[in-house]
Amino acid sequence: MARTIGSNGARTAEAIRQAGVKLIYKHGYEAMSLRQLAAEVGLQSGSLYKYFENKQNLLFDIVRDHMEDLLGKAEADLAGITDPLARLKTFSAFHLRYHMTRMAHVFIANMEIRSLEDEHRAVVVALRRRYEGLLEEILRQGAKDGVFQVREPKVATYAIISMLTGICMWYRPGGRLSQDELVEIYTGLVVNGATGPGAAAAKPFEANPLEAVTAQPRDGGTRAKPRAARPKAVRA
Amino acid sequence: MARTIGSNGARTAEAIRQAGVKLIYKHGYEAMSLRQLAAEVGLQSGSLYKYFENKQNLLFDIVRDHMEDLLGKAEADLAGITDPLARLKTFSAFHLRYHMTRMAHVFIANMEIRSLEDEHRAVVVALRRRYEGLLEEILRQGAKDGVFQVREPKVATYAIISMLTGICMWYRPGGRLSQDELVEIYTGLVVNGATGPGAAAAKPFEANPLEAVTAQPRDGGTRAKPRAARPKAVRA
């Protein structure tokens, strides 16, 4: 009974993963040393190699798992919704909330792509393309239906995702505005941008605009802890 | 050998600066070695120290000079325009064009802020705040005038700048869409986002929408060369 089921190994592996996220977030992949990481979890640096093949693979695992999680959850959120406008709102709200609760993972996935070796980067870029494809398809469908005024869905996709993702550069939990308020503001910009000036009649964004969007805790127990270390800031 | 014939301090300094931008863009500041940089300009690594105090200062010089250039040119572009809508279009177009022609500098300034030491980062962050302040003030004035529907100018500023800046993550000269077309698309999203759904009557963004914005080469001969090295891509 001295040994917890699931073994110490699994727990250590998880601790390493979390410490890795924290340190890469804080210092950047290149600047984080394995000695630091080992110290963070109470090991010698050589012992880390029981848990990953090398430093590069640690990064890859973190980023790939994050991207798969992001993609899977986005697809789950959109499942069953067919109206393009509702899908856009859902996507936007999902993306925002995810980026506000998993800032470190998201930040890493965006900043450290260039630190990935070619093959790993290819995998991650492919996952991201699939994720972007979700939004692109929404915009394309909405344009076809006449509800969006979007000439270039691919460009609009990049633009919208950049805008939404940008929230992780400055958002900090406990700020003046709640997550709900921020979702409303950003989603408003997105929807207005997509529907265009003639859309007034359709009242695309008014009374109780977030009714289809508000829900989801989704992230279970893993919400990014408010006390998480911050990177040297970008919007300090 | 003591001196390469015809060597010239000012020319070398400029070559180092340019090579620095290129290599930091391509590999990241941490990952770029001074030996690489020296090789790029045909020097021994120790000789670089005639041209900068240390590696950190090279980065700082690049980023600070870029930010001052960006800020100065934005202010120059906005000078004399008073109408908030026109100012928003001008700002947006300026930002986009600048980011399409100086991709490497812009990318560095956004990605390597965390590699700056505290004091240097403070200087750069302050410059960026001033730059963001330009847009925020435009949004604030437009909201006061009733032409924009923007509840939180600060948040909208971050959102819009993130969106516009995102262009440097994927834009490559010579692509299917011209700079002018991209400016039109992005500016449309921005203006529609800011004016909101009720703005239809004002027709804020239609026929010939960029007449006041299209022109300017501005950057004279220094346009970022199309052959510039690309970073390991983020949108590859």
Add this chain to the structure above:
Amino acid sequence: MARTIGSNGARTAEAIRQAGVKLIYKHGYEAMSLRQLAAEVGLQSGSLYKYFENKQNLLFDIVRDHMEDLLGKAEADLAGITDPLARLKTFSAFHLRYHMTRMAHVFIANMEIRSLEDEHRAVVVALRRRYEGLLEEILRQGAKDGVFQVREPKVATYAIISMLTGICMWYRPGGRLSQDELVEIYTGLVVNGATGPGAAAAKPFEANPLEAVTAQPRDGGTRAKPRAARPKAVRA
């Protein structure tokens, strides 16, 4: 290769310390390179950092440990002796013997104080002051008792210690004169200098003058090995 078979941390640490003493003695702290030191003990230079924090700390450790050893052994030797003259002879003999058997340490401690960083130097200077204080107190007491003619005990302390310490500049084991003979000669100069011309009646230094002083193996097995490298000499 990961590990030299039979390698042993404690043994390596000791080897590094000894090689450090030898090389600093021979070339001086500034002139000794860590690559030299590493080669001397059969390591790569980076591996040394398992054993000290940095080059400066290696020097500090050597010098501080030496000073503490010197001080401790001097106090032990003087313990129980109360007569100022006997104490002076004891101190003088102790100092000489110590300096003849630990020439390298002593030389380093005297020559490399200026290579210590401020904080480290302060620690070492304080230890040396305590050591000098032993002699100063002896002179002061002897002057009070009327056995010494010493107007300025502090100055006399410096003078005597300089004289005695100087032996490590030229003494080499196996020379014409034995350690005992040298102790007698130097101690004679010291005692005569301190007691002054009128002291004849007291016969402070004649027949069997070292009877209270001769003893001491003290340093057991650690006698400085005669084969030790010599510094580029100062009295070559």
Add this chain to the structure above:
Amino acid sequence: MARTIGSNGARTAEAIRQAGVKLIYKHGYEAMSLRQLAAEVGLQSGSLYKYFENKQNLLFDIVRDHMEDLLGKAEADLAGITDPLARLKTFSAFHLRYHMTRMAHVFIANMEIRSLEDEHRAVVVALRRRYEGLLEEILRQGAKDGVFQVREPKVATYAIISMLTGICMWYRPGGRLSQDELVEIYTGLVVNGATGPGAAAAKPFEANPLEAVTAQPRDGGTRAKPRAARPKAVRA
């Protein structure tokens, strides 16, 4: 008339020499860089090579010239004095005064011998042997005459010179004790040490003991300036 007679070159050479003494005194030969030295005299470091062959020769020139000066002045001071006791007092006083006024040169000559290359060191050591020979001969003659009780003149020479030279480790102009007082104290120790306990009758060191010794400014305008930079101290 724009050009001062003696030319700028000679003046620069002298400035370099003085700055060299100052910086070697302060930081040590190894630790002093030629860039520092050049900055001190307002030149580029490459320009120094008009004034010396290389760094090592600068040190050698300083040390050799100092030794020749020391030797020459000692011989001049002793000229015409025949009585061993008077010669001992003269030598002692000369050595002390010289060491109190030329601390930097003396310090360098003592500390940096090991930084000299073999050939240069040989020259300097030979000069020092001649200097030590002066004292040794005095002691030998005095012993023969029965006025000194010195069994081993060579050892006594080393001992006495070490003692006297030690003054440059702690003496600072403007201290509580004047140069004259210090000369008296130290010379007392030396003379008492040499004459031994039975010498009381000869009253070797009493009433106006320095009458033959006090004089000489000798060092003309070049007295070490009290404001001279100090080395990181050895007796701080």
Add this chain to the structure above:
DNA sequence: AATGAATGAGCGTTCATTCAT
């Protein structure tokens, strides 16, 4: 008489990684 651009070697130090134990 001096500059200023450059060299090439070497410095102290850190790093990811290996592997016998």
Add this chain to the structure above:
DNA sequence: AATGAATGAACGCTCATTCAT
């Protein structure tokens, strides 16, 4: 499952020195 001793390469940086101008 983990340690701890070690590697070998590379890093940022400083140095004495050279020499065309």
